[in-house]
Amino acid sequence: MKFGVIGAGQMGGGIAQVAAQSGFDVVVHDQQQAFLNRGRGVIEKSLGKLHEKGRLADAPATVLGRIRFTTELQDFADCDLVVEAIVENQGVKNELFRQLGQIVKPEGILASNTSSIPITALATASGRPSQFIGMHFMNPVPLMQLVEVIRGYQTSDETARIVTETAEKMGKTPLSCNDFPGFVSNRILMPMLNEAIQCVMEGVAEPEAIDGIMKLGMNHPMGPLTLADFIGLDTCLAIMEVLHQGLGDDKYRPSPLLRKMVQAGLLGRKSGQGFYKY
Numbered sequence: 001m002k003f004g005v006i007g008a009g010q011m012g013g014g015i016a017q018v019a020a021q022s023g024f025d026v027v028v029h030d031q032q033q034a035f036l037n038r039g040r041g042v043i044e045k046s047l048g049k050l051h052e053k054g055r056l057a058d059a060p061a062t063v064l065g066r067i068r069f070t071t072e073l074q075d076f077a078d079c080d081l082v083v084e085a086i087v088e089n090q091g092v093k094n095e096l097f098r099q100l101g102q103i104v105k106p107e108g109i110l111a112s113n114t115s116s117i118p119i120t121a122l123a124t125a126s127g128r129p130s131q132f133i134g135m136h137f138m139n140p141v142p143l144m145q146l147v148e149v150i151r152g153y154q155t156s157d158e159t160a161r162i163v164t165e166t167a168e169k170m171g172k173t174p175l176s177c178n179d180f181p182g183f184v185s186n187r188i189l190m191p192m193l194n195e196a197i198q199c200v201m202e203g204v205a206e207p208e209a210i211d212g213i214m215k216l217g218m219n220h221p222m223g224p225l226t227l228a229d230f231i232g233l234d235t236c237l238a239i240m241e242v243l244h245q246g247l248g249d250d251k252y253r254p255s256p257l258l259r260k261m262v263q264a265g266l267l268g269r270k271s272g273q274g275f276y277k278y
């Protein structure tokens, strides 16, 4: 299988890495060479860790050798499956899928790793709605078991079957759901993170205490503020906006503190500061 990934950020890099670990030929796109170099560095580090722990079947260099990095979308013409993992913004994703719909061979499948944006709307933008699907990996991709598979209104059974089998070949467990705002994962997770942020704003407790209470009290592997920083506060805000607009209920209102931190450029781990400093 020729596997394409658009976006070499934390998710795109992880998806490309796991696809290459599974033996696929992978091509990864980002807008600038500098972003590709950064993504390659993150993949190298992760492969090194997994190798040290005896969790890689092939040598890191062999896995890396299966990944080609490019700034040209035309290089995706012969891909069997392309997974998009760019910024969580519907307008930007629509435009990318409009282009991919014209570039990728007609039988190729297009998938989005979006956290919340309607799959059916992106499918329409691509011009090939029956061969379009949500393939939602979890962060960090090399360590997390789940792929949430989201069928759009016109996704064909064949597309769902191929994507489910591909996720299994990547060593993941695919679980299906329908196309509703935030799907299952973020409809349930993100309001909890938003509420933790609201607790900071209202002075209910310090961030360390909020995280400690949820870690020790509920056995969560990361506290909600650490997790929000890890996901990216810009992505968290974008998801809350989709839930709020898409479900039309004020219980999904983004916390004003979340909005303010994103305005201030405090995006969490990826910008060096969020609720914590990195």
Ligand SMILES: CC(=O)CC(=O)SCCNC(=O)CCNC(=O)[C@H](O)C(C)(C)COP(=O)(O)OP(=O)(O)OC[C@H]1O[C@@H](n2cnc3c(N)ncnc32)[C@H](O)[C@@H]1OP(=O)(O)O
Pocket: 045, 046, 047, 049, 050, 114, 115, 137, 138, 139, 140, 141, 142, 143, 144, 185, 186, 189, 221, 222, 227, 231
């Ligand atoms: C927003 C969305 O749309 C959807 C989402 O993805 S929501 C986010 C979903 N993800 C989560 O909820 C993650 C919650 N956190 C966890 O499950 C865990 O903290 C974790 C799996 C990330 C880490 O596991 P852990 O055992 O708790 O912690 P930790 O000891 O720090 O990590 C284990 C090892 O994995 C390594 N590791 C972390 N990321 C890695 C990566 N990408 N590749 C390879 N190794 C990695 C760590 O370096 C560490 O190595 P050492 O043992 O050598 O120190």
Ligand SMILES: NC(=O)C1=CN([C@@H]2O[C@H](COP(=O)(O)OP(=O)(O)OC[C@H]3O[C@@H](n4cnc5c(N)ncnc54)[C@H](OP(=O)(O)O)[C@@H]3O)[C@@H](O)[C@H]2O)C=CC1
Pocket: 006, 007, 008, 009, 010, 011, 012, 029, 030, 031, 035, 084, 085, 086, 087, 088, 089, 092, 096, 113, 114, 115, 116, 136, 137, 138, 139, 230, 231, 232, 235, 270
């Ligand atoms: N973070 C998470 O925990 C999860 C995120 N997701 C989803 O995955 C997607 C990516 O998120 P994440 O990896 O965290 O984000 P990042 O910000 O880490 O990476 C996004 C990447 O896409 C690039 N990009 C932005 N716009 C374009 C464009 N028009 N064309 C090509 N590349 C572009 C960015 O480049 P630049 O540096 O120029 O912005 C960056 O390299 C989002 O849809 C997000 O909702 C899904 C699961 C979990």
